Amino acid sequence: ANNTVKTAASSQTQGHNPRRGVGTAAMNRAILDHLHFTMARLPALASRNDWYMALSHAVRDRMLDDWLASLHHFRNKELKVVSYLSAEFLLGPHLGNNLINTGMWDAARDAVESLGLTLEDLLRQEEEPGLGNGGLGRLAACYLDSLATLRIPSIGYGIRYEFGIFDQLIRDGWQVETADKWLKFGNPWEICRSEIAYEVKMGGHTEYHHDADGRLAIAWLPVKVIKGVAYDTPIAGYRSRITGLLRLWKSEAVESFNFQAFNAGEYYHAVDEKVVSESITKVLYPNDEPGVGKLLRLAQQYFFVSCSLQDMIRVHLLRSPRLEEFDQTFAVQMNDTHPSLAVAELMRLLVDEHGLGWDAAWKVTRSTMAYTNHTLLPEALEKWPLQLFANLLPRHLEIVYEINRRFLDEVSQAYPGDQARLARMSLIEETGGKFVRMANLASVGSHAINGVAHLHTELLKETVLADFYQMTPGKFCNVTNGVTPRRWVLLSNPGLARLISESIGEEWVTAPEKLRKLERFASDPSFLSAWRWVKDANKRALAATILERTGVTVDPESLFDIQVKRIHEYKRQHLNLLHILTLYHRIKRDPGAQIPPRTFIFGGKAAPGYFMAKLIIKLINSVAEVVNTDPEVAGRLKVVFFPDFNVTNGQLIYPAADLSEQISTSGKEASGTGNMKFSLNGALTIGTLDGANVEIREEVGEENFFLFGLNATEVQALKKSGYHPGRFYEEDGELREAIDAVRSGLFSHGDAGLFQPLVDHLLYDDEYLALADYRSYLECQERVSTAFRQRELWSVKSVLNVARMGKFSSDRSIREYCEKIWKVPIRPPFPH
Numbered sequence: 001a002n003n004t005v006k007t008a009a010s011s012q013t014q015g016h017n018p019r020r021g022v023g024t025a026a027m028n029r030a031i032l033d034h035l036h037f038t039m040a041r042l043p044a045l046a047s048r049n050d051w052y053m054a055l056s057h058a059v060r061d062r063m064l065d066d067w068l069a070s071l072h073h074f075r076n077k078e079l080k081v082v083s084y085l086s087a088e089f090l091l092g093p094h095l096g097n098n099l100i101n102t103g104m105w106d107a108a109r110d111a112v113e114s115l116g117l118t119l120e121d122l123l124r125q126e127e128e129p130g131l132g133n134g135g136l137g138r139l140a141a142c143y144l145d146s147l148a149t150l151r152i153p154s155i156g157y158g159i160r161y162e163f164g165i166f167d168q169l170i171r172d173g174w175q176v177e178t179a180d181k182w183l184k185f186g187n188p189w190e191i192c193r194s195e196i197a198y199e200v201k202m203g204g205h206t207e208y209h210h211d212a213d214g215r216l217a218i219a220w221l222p223v224k225v226i227k228g229v230a231y232d233t234p235i236a237g238y239r240s241r242i243t244g245l246l247r248l249w250k251s252e253a254v255e256s257f258n259f260q261a262f263n264a265g266e267y268y269h270a271v272d273e274k275v276v277s278e279s280i281t282k283v284l285y286p287n288d289e290p291g292v293g294k295l296l297r298l299a300q301q302y303f304f305v306s307c308s309l310q311d312m313i314r315v316h317l318l319r320s321p322r323l324e325e326f327d328q329t330f331a332v333q334m335n336d337t338h339p340s341l342a343v344a345e346l347m348r349l350l351v352d353e354h355g356l357g358w359d360a361a362w363k364v365t366r367s368t369m370a371y372t373n374h375t376l377l378p379e380a381l382e383k384w385p386l387q388l389f390a391n392l393l394p395r396h397l398e399i400v401y402e403i404n405r406r407f408l409d410e411v412s413q414a415y416p417g418d419q420a421r422l423a424r425m426s427l428i429e430e431t432g433g434k435f436v437r438m439a440n441l442a443s444v445g446s447h448a449i450n451g452v453a454h455l456h457t458e459l460l461k462e463t464v465l466a467d468f469y470q471m472t473p474g475k476f477c478n479v480t481n482g483v484t485p486r487r488w489v490l491l492s493n494p495g496l497a498r499l500i501s502e503s504i505g506e507e508w509v510t511a512p513e514k515l516r517k518l519e520r521f522a523s524d525p526s527f528l529s530a531w532r533w534v535k536d537a538n539k540r541a542l543a544a545t546i547l548e549r550t551g552v553t554v555d556p557e558s559l560f561d562i563q564v565k566r567i568h569e570y571k572r573q574h575l576n577l578l579h580i581l582t583l584y585h586r587i588k589r590d591p592g593a594q595i596p597p598r599t600f601i602f603g604g605k606a607a608p609g610y611f612m613a614k615l616i617i618k619l620i621n622s623v624a625e626v627v628n629t630d631p632e633v634a635g636r637l638k639v640v641f642f643p644d645f646n647v648t649n650g651q652l653i654y655p656a657a658d659l660s661e662q663i664s665t666s667g668k669e670a671s672g673t674g675n676m677k678f679s680l681n682g683a684l685t686i687g688t689l690d691g692a693n694v695e696i697r698e699e700v701g702e703e704n705f706f707l708f709g710l711n712a713t714e715v716q717a718l719k720k721s722g723y724h725p726g727r728f729y730e731e732d733g734e735l736r737e738a739i740d741a742v743r744s745g746l747f748s749h750g751d752a753g754l755f756q757p758l759v760d761h762l763l764y765d766d767e768y769l770a771l772a773d774y775r776s777y778l779e780c781q782e783r784v785s786t787a788f789r790q791r792e793l794w795s796v797k798s799v800l801n802v803a804r805m806g807k808f809s810s811d812r813s814i815r816e817y818c819e820k821i822w823k824v825p826i827r828p829p830f831p832h
């Protein structure tokens with residue numbers, strides 16, 4: 001493990017300290033040097049990407065001193081390291097964020113301008129690393145920012161997908177997916193650590209024999225061994241002088257060629273092997289909230305978990321030879337069940353490879369691991385067909401069985417004779433086909449289980465994890481999600497950030513409770529008009545981009561009503577559409593109707609195999625086509641589908657919103673984090689009592705939040721009593737009119753069949769109660785319209801939203817994880 005070469009310089013742990021100035025002149029020099037030495041280009045011939053790469057390398061150089069110093073913490077016995085295991089990190093572009101967090105923005109901008117370029121242009125050049133689907137991956141990225149900002153030694157472990165989340169094109173109103181070639185022009189932020197590599201076994205079978213001392217030894221004889229190589233990306237904390245580590249694993253063949261096959265003349269077979277090995281980390285699965293999965297996905301999960309745990313054990317052994325103390329070196333957080341094989345893999349490494357007894361290994365495994373659940377949707381709980389699991393991970397299945405045997409013993413002691421409970425809590429599902437239940441494995445193998453919003457945690461305890469809660473209530477806690485104010489305000493909304501800082505100082509960036517000081521400006525007319533000016537400028541910027549990307553002209557004076565998130569029936573983009581259709585009909589019926597102009601903006605990707613979600617995208621675009629061009633509407637309503645919603649586009653969209661749509665069926669959205677980004681940027685929310693909406697409303701005040709719809713209890717009751725969506729359709733004329741219009745082919749050039757599956761779904765099933773909430777939603781939207789007419793009052797509410805959003809900083813979330821789960825001390829903010 002320690003192959004350090006001793007040289008005269010080895011004693012210098014502080015590192016060689018070249019002078020890396022951060023002034024404009026030094027930056028200018030550094031960019032030109034990198035253009036020459038790294039990109040091998042003459043300035044006259046350099047492309048925009050060459051300049052972007054040169055600048056990024058210059059910035060990365062300036063992060064290295066802090067980074068190398070931070071990496072040293074991993075060897076310091078006194079400091080527990082947080083290890084965040086996540087199959088997704090939806091980072092968004094690095095350059096702007098790193099300039100903000102390191103404080104080099106101005107120097108970089110000036111240096112770039114002195115070279116005749118603009119920083120904005122170079123920022124636009126970056127292909128964002130889209131290594132995640134949506135909320136779960138983005139949450140992991142916000143947490144890395146906060147961990148570094150709060151100076152907590154930490155490593156984010158994940159997968160270096162060669163292709164991240166697909167790029168979304170809209171063709172003829174339909175979503176078309178194209179490959180995300182984010183590495184095409186090189187990635188200046190990562191450092192390949194060829195020497196940090198581990199072997200990962202797969203497939204085959206196990207054998208038992210007695211070793212020389214008569215002890216039972218277990219051998220796993222795999223059919224395949226794959227190599228995982230570390231790629232490190234520095235994560236700058238905000239002015240913290242700490243740089244965190246994101247370590248992503250790329251799969252490679254152990255040997256590039258199978259020489260036996262090669263010698264036998266089977267050249268193609270030899271290369272085949274390499275292709276299969278490399279395919280493990282080829283592509284991100286584009287489903288958020290997946291159900292029963294595919295072999296390759298299980299292989300991905302095992303691959304990254306195994307590399308990460310082997311790496312942690314290596315680091316631990318640098319500190320102490322005693323693996324019983326592993327839990328003092330690492331606190332491991334499992335981001336949903338995707339990394340839950342870590343429970344079985346840590347057991348295997350400790351017992352099979354490092355000779356610990358089962359009990360000692362189990363004790364340390366449990367006290368190391370913790371599990372965050374991110375969904376209540378039963379179909380989204382991961383489970384693996386037993387045979388598939390056995391074929392890939394024969395040894396782990398044995399370990400799972402042994403964990404299960406011991407666990408079920410405890411259950412039957414606690415609940416004698418309760419067979420049904422035993423069957424529910426088993427790690428193996430046996431009702432109609434056998435499966436390994438990953439949420440049960442994660443729950444049993446962890447000392448802490450948390451939900452991501454207060455309501456979500458309560459419902460977890462009552463529903464999907466009720467049995468586990470009853471048996472071990474002390475394991476459960478809530479940590480409400482948060483988002484980083486660095487990326488989501490400072491970087492995305494510089495105008496607002498400047499106005500806030502000019503009024504109350506800059507402390508809010510790391511102490512967002514200080515935003516409360518804005519409350520007293522809510523009665524200052526000149527402040528309010530500055531506030532509106534910022535919002536209007538953001539709306540104009542978005543309008544310009546909408547025109548460029550979709551050809552639709554929108555009025556920046558109109559109410560920007562925005563719903564951006566993955567397309568999902570439970571998120572109810574179709575409920576939003578029903579409102580639009582109703583307004584459309586009202587205008588058609590009464591051209592003089594008092595309806596303040598609105599621009600409805602949608603964005604979000606649909607899982608490629610999710611038919612209904614894709615049909616919803618088509619319907620949004622079809623409604624847009626009709627409404628946007630109807631002369632009777634005369635621009636009072638505009639509907640836009642903003643293609644390829646991702647972090648980069650989000651940074652443009654959130655700051656421009658007046659109204660944030662958070663309209664999921666109550667009890668279905670675990671937390672939501674877009675809701676926080678909108679509100680933090682001064683949008684008001686229309687929402688149900690779902691996920692973190694509940695807490696947002698509590699914080700901002702009910703008079704500053706547009707609430708509608710059934711609550712979770714009412715949803716359950718209605719379902720139980722028998723829900724008949726057809727009745728709502730029969731009894732509400734406007735609802736009928738909206739649905740009939742879709743059914744008639746009005747939006748599909750007369751093709752009445754096109755949206756039939758969606759209409760049928762609503763009328764005969766409507767699992768997510770869109771029709772039940774329709775009238776309440778419409779009435780609430782009227783309150784929104786009325787409020788928006790009183791612009792001054794609207795701005796007051798907008799200010800109060802921002803002023804009271806401090807709770808939703810990811811710094812607060814991370815502090816709670818430290819206290820409640822990781823038992824890691826919170827350090828005072830730098831430089832105290």
Ligand code: GPV
Nearest residue numbers: 135136288289374375670671672673
């Ligand atoms: I499970 N979430 C996600 O994006 N992908 C998943 O696979 C699963 C959950 C989301 C939830 O849907 C959001 O409510 C939540 O805010 C987010 O995870 C972060 O907790």
